[in-house]
Amino acid sequence: MSKHSQAPARQGGGFDLGRILLEGRAFFALIAIIIIFSALSPVYFSTNNFLTMSSHVAIFGLLSIGMLLVILTGGIDLSVGSTLGLCGVVAGFLMQGVSFDMFGVTLYPPVWVVVILTCAVGAFIGAINGVLIAYFKVPAFVATLGLLYVARGVALLMTDGLTYNNLGGSPELGNTGFDWLGFNRLFGVPVGVLILAAVAIVTILALARTPFGRWVYSTGGNARAAELSGVPVKRVQVSVYVLSGICAAIAGLVLSSQLTSAGPTAGTTYELTAIAGVVIGGAALTGGRGNVRGTLLGAFVIGFLSDGLVIIGVSSYWQTVFTGAVIVLAVLLNSIQYGGRKKRVATPAEPKAPDNPSSPASSGNAARVTSEAESTAGKPATQH
């Protein structure tokens, strides 16, 4: 997988259990979740349930992968939840047919056109984010927070707060097939999961094996040094927000296909879940560290945990508490993992400076030390 796995595996030859547990924490957490819930509920451990849960995970996974790219460059994208909602609404709107009153016609674009246009909307929102951040130096948090509101507002305006329910299309109009974006199954696997897998593979490849991947990591690691090494830092920044927007658009399509409806409030607070997935997956919010494998595990941890809690009938209030606790734990472990190598800012101590630099401890002591000096510092001098 990614060359950037956080394992400095070369250090020491031994089998360090603590390190392995720390580095594989998302994986072990996932195993633990599956074991615990399987013990608590007979329906949890079944292929069918896993597939259902995975199709929920697909949404978070797609958002998390886009978010990972942004976080790797040292940014953050708070607008993905709203982008997801807006893109779902745009898709729903297009599926209803676009009427051109002056010509008196209504066009029903085929599903592939809907997909492209929807992704274009996501990319456009991402591009606004990226340009604001890279060229106008707006802090990422603020720029994407703004777009969070704008995109949600536009979605509400477009629908008047209502939901598009009829997404099936009809054969006469040639726009059937929306089901194939998430609702249907291929070889028994929900299409949404397959889409997630495809996006993940492409991203893994892009991060590990293309110049773009290297640029993303270096921009997040030290943008100034990257720029002086010829990395087009600004273009990289815009690109990751565009890609994050596209991921959100794809997630929007998958979600509205799964639900067979597109509502303007879909995806509210999903940006936070996406960030949580990335963080649980071991990425550093300061940029430069993280990978797709970890992020996917993170998304699965969150998805399997919250579905498990639903299945065993825990109240939704407690679900929130549990999810929060897992996130805090993950960040805690992150800081343990990266804490050791964070650049140490020297922390000068209390001002209790010792007075009297040369107070001789005692003359006898001094003599002893001197003789020691001879035996320590003196020895190598024989070489001279």
Add this chain to the structure above:
Amino acid sequence: MASSSSRPAPACEPVDDIVLSARDVAKSFGSVHALKTVNFGVYRGQVTTLFGENGAGKSTLMKILSGVIQPTSGEIVLEGEPVRFASTTDAQRLGISIIHQELSLAPNLSVRDNIFMGREIKGPTGIDYAEEARQTRALMEELDEPIDPLTPVEDLRLGQQQIVEIARALSVNSRILIMDEPTSALSATEVEVLFRVIRDLKSRGVSIVYISHHLEEALLITDHAVVLRDGVMTAYARRADIDLEWIVRNMVGENFDLGSPPTGHALGEVALSLEDVSVADTAVPERSVVDHLSLEVRAGEIVCIYGLMGAGRTELLECVAGRVPLSGGRVVLEGEDVSHLSIAERIAKGLVLVPEDRQRDGLVQTMSVGENLSLASIKAFTRWLLTSGSRERGVVDESIANVHIKTDGPRAEIGSLSGGNQQKVVIGKMLATHPRVVVLDEPSRGIDIGAKAEVFKLLAEGAAKQGLAVIFSTSEVGECLSIAHRIVVMSRGHIAAEFGADVSKEQIMAASGEAVVA
């Protein structure tokens, strides 16, 4: 604070009395044995200088003595008592402080806040900022560097940051002060000031450990010389018994010289031409830090730029690379105006910069040694959008061999390298792009004389064989008189003088406006 409260100087006899020592100290990082059973003593009220190649273990030993890291085995003895430092705080409480090789200032905070970080002076209504500012000003005055206490550190030049770092260590009033390459970004005048301060500290009984790769300079202040080699202490002598040659012989085994200007090749066309270049001051745009400066460098020619701190060297070199915008004039690369091209486009055309500040501008700390080395030449090992691992390995291995980087392998973390080896990574990375014109800002910062000679040899060979045009800047006069065909002295944004290779040190220093040190 440091000097204002000068108490009567203790009657300090010149007995060689050891105040702090490391006994049988060893330190391993995983499989890397940085220190192997070292015995080292710090002499009371004197300057103990530690010499050694890059990666010899100097910084590691100093970090152990100041509580930054703990030794794998062995003990530390302070005033005859074994002590253990769990942290720098412990060490500071016992009067030991350190100036780190890599600066450790918070760039967003002001000079004042950096100096008193963690030791804020409390007044009746919270922090007594006025008193802090007053003491900061006094410290800066002592160091002859009138920086306003409220200036954010990120606005300072590297050399000034180093002075702030020194001021911070002085403000603590320690009895043992460790200085790990404190002068790497300073020029002769500031070094002279620092030495005056060191002598002053000595007279007050403060013991000093000093590390530097500027050997001649270090000898001026040394009382005791200790040589470390591959984690082992190999030689010790008193200053009176040794000379430069002794140090070099013990450090690297043979005597190196920094080379001479390559001859026997005809200089080519003008490779880089600066025409009436001006760069505005970031703080005061009406003022120019580089003022209508013109310079031509031919293919195969090596030009050295010398100047005091603030002469505008860094700004000039950064504007050549495209890092800072020109406020006038143009930069012409092999006949083509590149003034409006981005950094990446200039690199693609063969114009590269090795920046001065390796931590801020040179290295991506989250990436491995190999990834750092290949960062600027990714295109060379990319086919059909995909990078090739084996070809990248080739580029990386070649760089490691070319600039002699001492590392555990390309996958090692960049932070695990010694300071000088990190510097070599920055140089190797830019040379790996196979440039036509290479601009190096203080390339020798922190590298040992062996490595310095190797880097200079590499540049000289590039100039002679491939017609590489080289511009490098330095604040060590000795380096001007090595491979450079021409020496350009800068002062206040202008070219103050230009010399051939046969110039003397005194002439260069006089032209830069600095008092010639006897």
